[in-house]
Amino acid sequence: MLKKAGVAILGLGVVGGGTYQILTEKREYFKKTQGVDITVEAVLELNKERALSLGVEESKIAGSIEEVVSNPNVDIVVEVIGGTGVAKTFVTKALMSGKTVVTSNKELFAKYWPELEAEAKKMNAGLFFEASCVGGVPIIRTLQDGMQANKVLSIKGIINGTTNYILTKMANEGSSYEEALKEAQRLGYAEFNPTADVEGFDATYKLSILSSLAFNKKICIENVYREGITKVTKEDIAQGKEMGYTLKLLGIGKDTEKGVEVRVHPTFVKNDNPLASVNDSFNAVHLVGDAVGEIMLYGRGAGALPTGSAIVSDVIFAAKHDEYFYACFENNTKGNKETKFVSDFTSKYYIRLTVLDAAGVLAKIAGVFAKNDLSISEVKQVAGTDGKAQVVIVTHISKESAVKKAIEKLASLEEVIEVNSTIRIED
Amino acid sequence: MLKKAGVAILGLGVVGGGTYQILTEKREYFKKTQGVDITVEAVLELNKERALSLGVEESKIAGSIEEVVSNPNVDIVVEVIGGTGVAKTFVTKALMSGKTVVTSNKELFAKYWPELEAEAKKMNAGLFFEASCVGGVPIIRTLQDGMQANKVLSIKGIINGTTNYILTKMANEGSSYEEALKEAQRLGYAEFNPTADVEGFDATYKLSILSSLAFNKKICIENVYREGITKVTKEDIAQGKEMGYTLKLLGIGKDTEKGVEVRVHPTFVKNDNPLASVNDSFNAVHLVGDAVGEIMLYGRGAGALPTGSAIVSDVIFAAKHDEYFYACFENNTKGNKETKFVSDFTSKYYIRLTVLDAAGVLAKIAGVFAKNDLSISEVKQVAGTDGKAQVVIVTHISKESAVKKAIEKLASLEEVIEVNSTIRIED
Numbered sequence: 054m055l056k057k058a059g060v061a062i063l064g065l066g067v068v069g070g071g072t073y074q075i076l077t078e079k080r081e082y083f084k085k086t087q088g089v090d091i092t093v094e095a096v097l098e099l100n101k102e103r104a105l106s107l108g109v110e111e112s113k114i115a116g117s118i119e120e121v122v123s124n125p126n127v128d129i130v131v132e133v134i135g136g137t138g139v140a141k142t143f144v145t146k147a148l149m150s151g152k153t154v155v156t157s158n159k160e161l162f163a164k165y166w167p168e169l170e171a172e173a174k175k176m177n178a179g180l181f182f183e184a185s186c187v188g189g190v191p192i193i194r195t196l197q198d199g200m201q202a203n204k205v206l207s208i209k210g211i212i213n214g215t216t217n218y219i220l221t222k223m224a225n226e227g228s229s230y231e232e233a234l235k236e237a238q239r240l241g242y243a244e245f246n247p248t249a250d251v252e253g254f255d256a257t258y259k260l261s262i263l264s265s266l267a268f269n270k271k272i273c274i275e276n277v278y279r280e281g282i283t284k285v286t287k288e289d290i291a292q293g294k295e296m297g298y299t300l301k302l303l304g305i306g307k308d309t310e311k312g313v314e315v316r317v318h319p320t321f322v323k324n325d326n327p328l329a330s331v332n333d334s335f336n337a338v339h340l341v342g343d344a345v346g347e348i349m350l351y352g353r354g355a356g357a358l359p360t361g362s363a364i365v366s367d368v369i370f371a372a373k374h375d376e377y378f379y380a381c382f383e384n385n386t387k388g389n390k391e392t393k394f395v396s397d398f399t400s401k402y403y404i405r406l407t408v409l410d411a412a413g414v415l416a417k418i419a420g421v422f423a424k425n426d427l428s429i430s431e432v433k434q435v436a437g438t439d440g441k442a443q444v445v446i447v448t449h450i451s452k453e454s455a456v457k458k459a460i461e462k463l464a465s466l467e468e469v470i471e472v473n474s475t476i477r478i479e480d
Numbered sequence: 481m482l483k484k485a486g487v488a489i490l491g492l493g494v495v496g497g498g499t500y501q502i503l504t505e506k507r508e509y510f511k512k513t514q515g516v517d518i519t520v521e522a523v524l525e526l527n528k529e530r531a532l533s534l535g536v537e538e539s540k541i542a543g544s545i546e547e548v549v550s551n552p553n554v555d556i557v558v559e560v561i562g563g564t565g566v567a568k569t570f571v572t573k574a575l576m577s578g579k580t581v582v583t584s585n586k587e588l589f590a591k592y593w594p595e596l597e598a599e600a601k602k603m604n605a606g607l608f609f610e611a612s613c614v615g616g617v618p619i620i621r622t623l624q625d626g627m628q629a630n631k632v633l634s635i636k637g638i639i640n641g642t643t644n645y646i647l648t649k650m651a652n653e654g655s656s657y658e659e660a661l662k663e664a665q666r667l668g669y670a671e672f673n674p675t676a677d678v679e680g681f682d683a684t685y686k687l688s689i690l691s692s693l694a695f696n697k698k699i700c701i702e703n704v705y706r707e708g709i710t711k712v713t714k715e716d717i718a719q720g721k722e723m724g725y726t727l728k729l730l731g732i733g734k735d736t737e738k739g740v741e742v743r744v745h746p747t748f749v750k751n752d753n754p755l756a757s758v759n760d761s762f763n764a765v766h767l768v769g770d771a772v773g774e775i776m777l778y779g780r781g782a783g784a785l786p787t788g789s790a791i792v793s794d795v796i797f798a799a800k801h802d803e804y805f806y807a808c809f810e811n812n813t814k815g816n817k818e819t820k821f822v823s824d825f826t827s828k829y830y831i832r833l834t835v836l837d838a839a840g841v842l843a844k845i846a847g848v849f850a851k852n853d854l855s856i857s858e859v860k861q862v863a864g865t866d867g868k869a870q871v872v873i874v875t876h877i878s879k880e881s882a883v884k885k886a887i888e889k890l891a892s893l894e895e896v897i898e899v900n901s902t903i904r905i906e907d
Contacts (some may be wrong), residue, residue, distance in 0.1 A: 204509065342789065346616065347778075347780070348617055348618075348780075
């Protein structure tokens, strides 16, 4: 009954190293608990010293991708190189050779899932990507095999650990964005070039994958509205805190009668929202299904062993099952023609202004909101220095377009010195 | 490519009704999104009116279990009767006829999993039980297919919605146990005879199933230490709140070098523990894996549609896959011989005493703790009326046996009027 599978690992960086470690240290454990005997048959790693230092036998270090994919002992190819350059070439070659692929590469997957899946189907190979989204949290498997009874109505997630670390630090220690980013870089939570994380690209890749699965429609990255955290200020975080909100970079997907709405942006959530207490580099995904109601999954979104855990769980699944998951929607590079998207989405808004501290200013501001059909749920004015005051306004659910118009108008008022920030709120 | 499967539902109560509703209303949706055509081919329900009122065609209402299991159109039998009487007979007959079984019946499963699985294996039938634990939360699938890379070190869960509703009500409104129970009964969260829930039997069934899967060892219900919530007082809940703790009925499983520890009892958790904010009838399971670290799943633990969601997800999985999950441990009715259990487990303790409000009493009490090698982390004394005072003591991690000895000694002291409560604490 013991099933055997040979694995090749492409790239022995942090995640590749973690994967190698789990697979080799737990070979006997997996034989006993899973009924599978999994061996690492090849690694492809330019830095040979790195491979040897991890304990890879010299004979298992391949010289080229061709050597890997022509190796009859290799059934499953794990790609943990990242990016869309060689990773794409290598994954494609592996699939073309009929190898099952397990990848943690969200960028590759978000951009090229349709063509990779087409290749996999043609060759009757598996294509697994649990590790591409939210590290060790089994969100992909849950969407594929745990939520099938549901039409998923919404998905909201803290799906990037770097930005969550930065925002948590800003909230807890009152640091500025720059200070928190530096600390995240020092600790290895943020890259030297942090753009992919802090500008929301990484979250956009993940949201496109997750919302495609959740809604059974191909959601391309171009469909996702994206706004990063680089303009977030400690003043807004502190102000939000006083009003009972926590600031998070959320990936939000909604599938309503009006259409699909997918967006990544800094968002205030109420403190009693379970997402509000997801701190540091932890991740969480909150789903609403029409049958199951609310569910939430929480865990480590990154790291050698958590991501390695997701990869190895895919490897074991692939070794045990002969039937693979393919998307049930039309997996088109350009999306599905019949999918409608909401362009002018609705939300509650938090707007902070610096105004002249004079009589009648608040009335004038309120007038702008009223004229644009925006209903206000909360107003707060804090007297400042030099004859200036801070005004914070929270709206009821409003159309984005109406809020933009109001802000333009506000910015043009003599009494308004600056519109400091506009942040969306999710309950 | 469309796979077909016929389903029979045994029992059209709350969950059976929810399951029927999902399967019939979403038949077209499942064809499109899952590639499976699932039809309800038979129901077995004594109350024919109930079946007809749900829209079941008269010709589909079976007269006996024999009629169901001999129906060649039925591939999957859903058992939602509950209990271990006819449910056991019916499930056994279904398996003996080679039908795949999907059940929500935790009592049946906790008590008879080994023999049911043996029957299923013999007939190459599937045996699915996602709905038996924590309703719509995909915890079974996660343990089977999402955590395989891990040795699970601990599992801690709020796995009974009724008691969580009662404890939440007591905490938020200062109700007594009796008042909160009555309200839970009025709302249908608690049964007329609430014993199975409030005495922890239901949680014990679930913990035995979950910890067996988590630890890859058969954990029988007899192995689980059980203590219900009937003795919980509003005084302790209020006192805990002041000290930063929330009281929950937890199912706790730990697999350490010393052995396995499985227990269900009222437990104080620190307010910043993610389990502390799981309120009302919501459930959550927190796992620690040696690779993935902490993960938590949260959602509705009961109800027609959440539990129906889990059942239908099993039905779809069964319809799509030909390979079934069987336990990888020796699935023995009496457990595995080589499994060691910790009998004298360790925990932090909260102990509340009513004492004479006199000089030297606290010193005497502290002396009893010291003599039993118990180290105290916190002491609180509240002056009462009539010359009495309340003393609350929190210990560091201590052995259960030492705590019991100390309490016996305390109870025998003249200065101690009553040992009111002893509650374990998990960080």
